[in-house]
Amino acid sequence: MTADTTADVVLDDVTGMLREVLGEYGLDDAEITMDTLFHDDLELESIDLVTLSAALRGHYGDSVNFAAFIADRGLEEIIELTVGDLVRHVVDSLPTGAGRA
Numbered sequence: 730m731t732a733d734t735t736a737d738v739v740l741d742d743v744t745g746m747l748r749e750v751l752g753e754y755g756l757d758d759a760e761i762t763m764d765t766l767f768h769d770d771l772e773l774e775s776i777d778l779v780t781l782s783a784a785l786r787g788h789y790g791d792s793v794n795f796a797a798f799i800a801d802r803g804l805e806e807i808i809e810l811t812v813g814d815l816v817r818h819v820v821d822s823l824p825t826g827a828g829r830a
Contacts, residue, residue: 746784763813
């Protein structure tokens, strides 16, 4: 698999996790793409990001640390965070060969 294919697989995984989080609000049918904004488009609150972080860690293990990923960002950067930013972080965090057939 190529890096693009891996990103597609991770996007599918992340989309599923987000749909679970959004399902609590009845928004599990929201369109989610690489350009989707966590704040403006999905209206995720900080508690939702904690839930997402736990789901990411449960699925990918300790190599994907969402809390560390956003810790170095300012408030404006966090507000502008896209699903694609997270997907790229996950792909970059995975051990070489992980997620590939």
